[in-house]
Amino acid sequence: MICYVLKRITFALLSVFAVLTVVFFVMRVLPGDPVLLIVGFDANSTQISIMREELGLDDPMIVQFANYLKGFVTGNLGVSIRHGTSVIQEIAMASSHTLALVALAFPAIVAIGICVGVLAAYKQDSFLDHSLMAVAVVGVCIPPYFLALLLMLLFSVQLRWLPAIGAGSILHLILPSLTLAAISGASVSRTTRACVAECLNSDYVRTALAKGLSRNAVLIRHALRSTLPPIITAIGLQVAYMLGGAALVEVVYAYPGIGWLLVESISARDFPVIQAAVIYVASVTILVNLGVDFSYALADPKIRKGGS
Amino acid sequence: MTLRKRGASLRNTRLSYLCKNRRLLIGCAIIGLFTISAIAGPFIVPFSPLKQNLMDALAGASGTHLLGTDQYGRDILSRMLWGSRITLTIILMSVIPSALVGVLIGAYISYRKGALEFCVLRCVDVAIAFPGILLAMLIASSFGKGQTSVILSISIYMLPGFIRVSRGAALGVSNLEYVEAARALGASQFRQITRHILPNCLSPIIVHTTLAMGIAVILSSGLSFLGLGIQRPQPEWGLMLSDARQYLRTVPRLALVPGVAITLLVLAFNLVGDGVRDFLDPRRAQGFRNSSQNKSVKLGFKRAIQDR
Numbered sequence: 373m374i375c376y377v378l379k380r381i382t383f384a385l386l387s388v389f390a391v392l393t394v395v396f397f398v399m400r401v402l403p404g405d406p407v408l409l410i411v412g413f414d415a416n417s418t419q420i421s422i423m424r425e426e427l428g429l430d431d432p433m434i435v436q437f438a439n440y441l442k443g444f445v446t447g448n449l450g451v452s453i454r455h456g457t458s459v460i461q462e463i464a465m466a467s468s469h470t471l472a473l474v475a476l477a478f479p480a481i482v483a484i485g486i487c488v489g490v491l492a493a494y495k496q497d498s499f500l501d502h503s504l505m506a507v508a509v510v511g512v513c514i515p516p517y518f519l520a521l522l523l524m525l526l527f528s529v530q531l532r533w534l535p536a537i538g539a540g541s542i543l544h545l546i547l548p549s550l551t552l553a554a555i556s557g558a559s560v561s562r563t564t565r566a567c568v569a570e571c572l573n574s575d576y577v578r579t580a581l582a583k584g585l586s587r588n589a590v591l592i593r594h595a596l597r598s599t600l601p602p603i604i605t606a607i608g609l610q611v612a613y614m615l616g617g618a619a620l621v622e623v624v625y626a627y628p629g630i631g632w633l634l635v636e637s638i639s640a641r642d643f644p645v646i647q648a649a650v651i652y653v654a655s656v657t658i659l660v661n662l663g664v665d666f667s668y669a670l671a672d673p674k675i676r677k678g679g680s
Numbered sequence: 681m682t683l684r685k686r687g688a689s690l691r692n693t694r695l696s697y698l699c700k701n702r703r704l705l706i707g708c709a710i711i712g713l714f715t716i717s718a719i720a721g722p723f724i725v726p727f728s729p730l731k732q733n734l735m736d737a738l739a740g741a742s743g744t745h746l747l748g749t750d751q752y753g754r755d756i757l758s759r760m761l762w763g764s765r766i767t768l769t770i771i772l773m774s775v776i777p778s779a780l781v782g783v784l785i786g787a788y789i790s791y792r793k794g795a796l797e798f799c800v801l802r803c804v805d806v807a808i809a810f811p812g813i814l815l816a817m818l819i820a821s822s823f824g825k826g827q828t829s830v831i832l833s834i835s836i837y838m839l840p841g842f843i844r845v846s847r848g849a850a851l852g853v854s855n856l857e858y859v860e861a862a863r864a865l866g867a868s869q870f871r872q873i874t875r876h877i878l879p880n881c882l883s884p885i886i887v888h889t890t891l892a893m894g895i896a897v898i899l900s901s902g903l904s905f906l907g908l909g910i911q912r913p914q915p916e917w918g919l920m921l922s923d924a925r926q927y928l929r930t931v932p933r934l935a936l937v938p939g940v941a942i943t944l945l946v947l948a949f950n951l952v953g954d955g956v957r958d959f960l961d962p963r964r965a966q967g968f969r970n971s972s973q974n975k976s977v978k979l980g981f982k983r984a985i986q987d988r
Contacts, residue, residue, distance in 0.1 A: 383805075387805070391806065398822060509947065510943070510947065513946040513947040515902065515943065518935075518943060521925065521928065522939070619813055619817070619906070635906055638821045654814070
């Protein structure tokens with residue numbers, strides 16, 4: 373088990389380093405000179421060269437890369453070109469907004485996903501199963517930005533119950549998290565249904581039923597337990613997706629989360645913020661995947677004992 | 681029963697199975713309709729999708745404009761039909777090359793094994809940890825806006841998934857005796873891979889390709905929705921949706937038409953993917969799903985779920 377954990381952690385650290393490297397070099401090939409954005413397009417050449425030196429853009433690539441890595445270790449990520457505030461501050465602000473969304477959506481996803489999936493599998497091939505899964509397929513296929521607009525149309529424009537855009541109160545959180553919960557819940561419920569249905573058709577469940585256990589006991593003790601790992605994976609992926617700032621949903625609701633920050637800074641070419649936000653999102657994804665791997669190991673004795 | 685008769689009856693069962701596979705039929709029908717409108721678009725659209733007619737702006741549905749007109753008086757139906765041309769072009773030009781390259785790499789590393797396989801797989805792991813829409817946004821913003829960068833970003837984004845799925849699928853085949861026999865007969869590596877290994881592990885790859893097309897639709901429209909993809913005044917669905925936001929209160933039809941079009945196309949690709957999987961792997965339809973091929977497909981999906 374310890375070996376497994378260490379291996380996973382090492383690999384996660386290596387992945388973060390790989391992401392850092394990729395982002396650094398991608399940023400260097402991006403068109404558009406960040407210096408011009410800072411000093412203004414009508415600046416003369418001396419101003420530009422002073423700024424270049426200040427930003428360290430004249431150093432050799434390897435020195436720049438070392439400085440950049442040092443910045444990450446010491447938490448000095450530079451300042452936002454747009455606002456002049458520190459990048460760390462911007463990221464912290466945006467990610468706290470996104471975290472609030474996830475905190476609201478997560479219980480809904482687990483509840484919707486597992487309940488609907490188990491119900492559909494339990495009533496396999498009934499009308500209920502077919503209609504629930506039909507809804508889930510649509511939920512998986514509908515683009516997040518379209519669902520967001522539809523919910524906005526219904527709850528803000530027609531019913532006037534909830535504010536359409538912005539952030540600030542708990543009411544602003546409801547629509548974005550509902551959108552996320554619907555889409556992710558549909559996906560989780562599909563996975564749950566497939567796994568539980570497969571398990572309910574297996575020999576050992578038949579044996580358990582034959583020896584006289586009630587259907588509910590079999591469902592909870594045998595079927596749910598053994599199908600937990602894939603369901604955990606599905607939920608973990610959804611959480612990673614949301615924590616990464618479901619950019620498309622946040623943009624529709626003008627909700628100032630991490631996804632929105634990223635889109636805004638890409639269109640404004642705010643390089644320090646783009647860089648930090650991308651690395652933040654990728655690291656969060658890697659971290660969540662790590663957590664999923666560990667919970668997998670807890671739920672599945674084969675991994676725990678095999679150490680692979 | 682003579683051999684020929686048995687062959688014919690087998691074919692008939694397959695054919696009738698295909699006809700009974702409603703998901704596959706419905707999916708193919710929808711894709712077919714969109715394909716027809718994409719190919720025949722210029723001949724069947726009643727109005728030019730770009731020509732503005734401000735006198736007719738925001739007109740309701742009528743005999744001349746079946747779905748009404750948008751804020752510039754352009755016919756919505758014409759724009760919707762023309763949009764399928766743009767979207768399908770992007771899908772074909774991004775997913776198919778990506779699939780070809782990915783499958784060749786995947787099959788090759790599963791055949792060669794060793795350090796090469798290890799390195800490629802670790803790179804794939806890192807790439808998969810990178811959230812999809814982020815990667816697409818980064819690439820799109822570094823190559824500039826427009827169709828080429830959308831195609832490029834989607835194909836780069838899809839590549840690791842294809843490598844993983846095809847490697848998993850080829851794994852079981854590349855050790856079989858007939859491949860060894862081909863090698864003993866002096867077949868070249870390329871021939872062994874393309875003639876002997878790949879044809880026998882196509883089903884998970886086909887399923888993955890179909891589902892990848894659905895994701896590509898969401899992604900390409902999403903990029904345009906964010907303003908990073910196709911630019912105005914092109915009748916791209918995501919772009920139409922983005923423009924419709926201003927008129928959500930007054931003319932919700934503007935958002936509904938492109939939104940429903942995107943959802944339908946994604947739904948169709950998903951239905952076909954599920955249908956093909958049932959068709960190629962009848963065991964799955966009966967509830968047994970634990971073949972190694974399906975496992976590899978599941979791994980590939982991991983990413984698919986993550987990135988909607």
